[in-house]
Amino acid sequence: MNRRNQSGLQGVRLAGNLTLILSLAAGFAGCAARVPLYTPVPPARPAITPAPVPVPPPQVQKEEPVTYSVDLGAPRDDGIRPLPDAPVVSQQDIDRLRGWVADHNRLYDVAGKLMIRNVELCPNNARRILGFTAKNRFSYTSQFADTAAAALGLDDRLQVIQVLPGSGAQSAGLQRGDILLEFNGQPVPSGPQAEREASVLIISETRGKQQVRLGVDRQGQAAALDVPLTEACAFGIELGDSEEIGSYADGYRVMVTRGMLAFVSSETELAYVMAGEFARNLLAAGDRNAAASLIDQYRFLKTGTAASAAPIQIKPYAAAVDVQADRLALYMLARSGYDIRAYGPFWERMAQAASAVPAAQLPVNSYAVLHPGFRERLQAIPRMVSTIEQKRARNEPLLP
Incomplete structure (x- = not known):
């Protein structure tokens, strides 16, 4: 779990989140100090008898020790205190x-x-x-x-x-x-x-x-x-405490925000989102440093309402990069048993939801802002889905 792999899937991050779905490839190296086999022994010195230390007379305790009572109704004027109240949890x-x-x-x-x-x-x-x-x-x-x-x-x-x-x-x-x-x-x-x-x-x-x-x-x-x-595939899985409809990948981790969880209508649609971020990790695409900082900021649950847009801004992905990620994501989804025919319609719904909001009002790290190439993607997805279905019909390996 290095700085970027919080959940423990690649490497082991030794702080914050024991996600025991982790990489087991790391190792340790040890070293031993040299110790001489022979050490000269200094000559013995005559023992010195210490002088007796005077013992002070015992002191009389002037006050009764403070004790705790289980009886919370006990009177407060007798020197006995009740147990502290339990922490208040809302x-x-x-x-x-x-x-x-x-x-x-x-x-x-x-x-x-x-x-x-x-x-x-x-x-x-x-x-x-x-x-x-x-x-x-x-x-x-x-x-x-x-x-x-x-x-x-x-x-x-x-x-x-x-x-x-x-x-x-x-x-x-x-x-x-x-x-x-x-x-x-x-x-x-x-x-x-x-x-x-x-x-x-x-x-x-x-x-x-x-x-x-x-x-x-x-x-x-x-x-x-x-x-x-x-x-x-060893990737860390993170939940983002944000109402933004977003998902992020930093090369080691994948984060889905609570806003995105509210937007998807099924586990299949959630798989579409996660597979796309897995693919971006594998393709080493995007601004990893900014994504890592944003994931670090969103990954902890906060009191009150969920976090709003963060000042950290990720550079948007080029349409060609997202098309490449879609291709790999579709293979991952097909191999995992998910229905890939609804993949295109889901992203079309995402594009329509984004177009209903003025561009200036979209959060800077929302999915629609980071992935503006919906048109190119929606044109390419049907061809990719058809290719995979043809491979499946011929019982060919589902490999890109």
Whole structure:
């Protein structure tokens, strides 16, 4: 998880987000200090008996120690204080965090097919992944720590939040809500730095292995699961806390905003969006530095309403670049079992929605602003769809 791969799918980013759908190719190098085999022993000195230290007489405590009472109705004038009140957690923040997690799970459900079924199309990004995400109460921004406990039942231990469909974790029977106890016999860290420390442990314990053993607590019962590692296109999946209808790719990660999630009408349409961003990552297209900065800004859930347009501005894509991305995305979608015939009509709907808003009022990083070449794309898509369908009819490999 380097600076750009927050979710852990390529490389391991040791901060913020333990997305255990991660690359297992990293390694560590160690070095040992030279220690002389013989060290001269200095001559012994006569022992010196220390002088006795005077012990002060015991002091009498003048005040009673402050204690805490479970009885919150106890009188306040007897020197006994009640327990502190529990942190106040607003229903609004509980609803926002639960919605945030549900939206993340929605992204992973769609991304799972695209990542696992297209290894042939991303040879430079293919990695062995675990196939699940885990969080604890410290995984979100500090203002949501108490909310995470109240809304999601999280504590100091890492708990499985999502299992990637089609992954080895799913086939092994790992379930949402399982609490991670051991990883290949090593205790899984807990506490504020659990994600960072667990990432280091995972790298060490998965090197050169085809599967790992997880020890979990499932509703108070201990269980051990052998989880096969899964070959997949290793991209980080991020949810953007923004009402903009947008999606972004920085070469390592793909982000879909909450505004885009509200715009798409089905999981198939969401797959159209994500496949396009996967394709842009594979084609190394676009302003990666600006996209990475925007993803970093949008990736954390904030209190109150979702974030508005950020001052960071990404350079729009050329129409020819988007046509090339559409071609690769269509192959990824067809290989993943999605209906590609509605691909063109979806982007036509996007173009119509954008044209209904004055250009000056469109957010600077909305999809319509970053991808202005709708006309060229809509002309090229039918031909690309026809080519793929002909290959499928002839039972030819679905390769670009």
